[in-house]
Amino acid sequence: MTKDEKWFDKKMDRREFLKKAGIGGAGLALGASGASAFFAHKVTGETAKSDGQEDISFYGEHQAGIVTPTQKNVYFVVLDLHSTDKAEVIQMFKDWTDYSEKLVTGKLVKEDGDNGYLPPFDTGETVGLNPHRLTLTFGISPAFLTKLGLESKKPKEFRDLPVFPRDQLKEAYTGGDIVIQACADDAQVAFHAVRNLVRKGRSLVTMKWSQAGFAAIGNRKETPRNLFGFKDGTANATKKEQFQDIIWCEDSNWMRGGTYMAVRRIQMFLETWDRTSLNEQENTFGRYKESGAPFGKKDEFDEVDLDLKDDKGEPLVPVDSHVRLAKETGVEIYRRAYSYSDGIDEVTGQFDSGLLFISFQKDPQQFITIQHNLGNVDKLNEYITHVGSGLFACFAGVKKGEYIGQALFE
Numbered sequence: 001m002t003k004d005e006k007w008f009d010k011k012m013d014r015r016e017f018l019k020k021a022g023i024g025g026a027g028l029a030l031g032a033s034g035a036s037a038f039f040a041h042k043v044t045g046e047t048a049k050s051d052g053q054e055d056i057s058f059y060g061e062h063q064a065g066i067v068t069p070t071q072k073n074v075y076f077v078v079l080d081l082h083s084t085d086k087a088e089v090i091q092m093f094k095d096w097t098d099y100s101e102k103l104v105t106g107k108l109v110k111e112d113g114d115n116g117y118l119p120p121f122d123t124g125e126t127v128g129l130n131p132h133r134l135t136l137t138f139g140i141s142p143a144f145l146t147k148l149g150l151e152s153k154k155p156k157e158f159r160d161l162p163v164f165p166r167d168q169l170k171e172a173y174t175g176g177d178i179v180i181q182a183c184a185d186d187a188q189v190a191f192h193a194v195r196n197l198v199r200k201g202r203s204l205v206t207m208k209w210s211q212a213g214f215a216a217i218g219n220r221k222e223t224p225r226n227l228f229g230f231k232d233g234t235a236n237a238t239k240k241e242q243f244q245d246i247i248w249c250e251d252s253n254w255m256r257g258g259t260y261m262a263v264r265r266i267q268m269f270l271e272t273w274d275r276t277s278l279n280e281q282e283n284t285f286g287r288y289k290e291s292g293a294p295f296g297k298k299d300e301f302d303e304v305d306l307d308l309k310d311d312k313g314e315p316l317v318p319v320d321s322h323v324r325l326a327k328e329t330g331v332e333i334y335r336r337a338y339s340y341s342d343g344i345d346e347v348t349g350q351f352d353s354g355l356l357f358i359s360f361q362k363d364p365q366q367f368i369t370i371q372h373n374l375g376n377v378d379k380l381n382e383y384i385t386h387v388g389s390g391l392f393a394c395f396a397g398v399k400k401g402e403y404i405g406q407a408l409f410e
């Protein structure tokens, strides 16, 4: 290509590029396998899915990235808003809607013109990649509404989270006005999406905190294990009717069809955990490490029975175990957590790693009730510290022709 030509053919989106290069989807498998029909058949099934061949629409009744099956990577960012001008913010949300639609289908965020003296519109690091099941989920904090003079629209349940026992929150991982959760089966695709959205909004927003994370989703048939080696997410609801009960807001206001996101950056002390006996590890959760089954049961998805007793008549699921304390509240949330590993803790010289805990619920009180019950009692507390926190109202899904959060501004 000459200098006058685009650095990347603007007429060709990434999907077309892959097709033309003969390396997309089944084409890739055929080439690699010596054109075996059996192999071609396989990649149209599970394999194709876990390779991220399918797009997840940006449009729908609810935002994607909430009950969407977990992708391998998250890039999570919280932004500060530096404007009190509603019209400017609406325009930014319109621009983000336009960008998001393109990002999740693997297109450039905007095609370049002919002027080689300008920086390219799209930063370019995903050219040649498919969207890898990219989802973009947007939310706002109570402070966002205050900044824009929209306090009268604040639902009564939408308040900052209270301080919980043992919280050791750091300024660096709290606060902020807007959240963007980008999940994809490729870390660079997730990062690229956030980078380009922030770049587009840069006259109105700055970055407050961010966290990259990963989930071991393997063949997607098994529940991912967290960094303590336990299956995490087993008790989550799986049915649409349950989602309606647990996740989606039903009030007749701008949050209808949306949900509240609670996020906690939880440091996990891996070195201490790794010195802990297997029995003690299992007692911490009240589940067996290998199978993920609850105490007294065989299979991962067997019902947790809090009434079971051991030979001495003691509760089989320990009274201070994480699962008992969470379950006995009778309240449910929908968890969608990612592990993180951020190098070495400067003070202790140990891994700075843990869980970016994210849960979705129709009322923040669901999360608050469970966290209060875990409180000082949870045996897991010996191995973790909550250092970051946030509560965000995630809008309902976007209809074609509308923009993110439109109902709030109407």
Ligand code: HEM
Pocket: 226, 228, 230, 231, 232, 233, 234, 235, 236, 264, 266, 268, 285, 287, 304, 322, 323, 326, 327, 332, 333, 354, 355, 357, 367, 370, 371, 374, 384
């Ligand atoms: C680093 C921190 C945490 C770790 C490593 C962790 C790990 C686990 C594990 C291994 C399970 C059992 C398997 C499952 O059902 O997913 C579980 C269950 C659960 N956790 Fe956590 N968790 C953490 C923090 C939290 C927090 C902050 C909350 C909410 C406030 C929470 C709420 C729950 C709930 C509701 C269950 C399901 C209980 C049931 O009904 O059986 N977890 N967690």
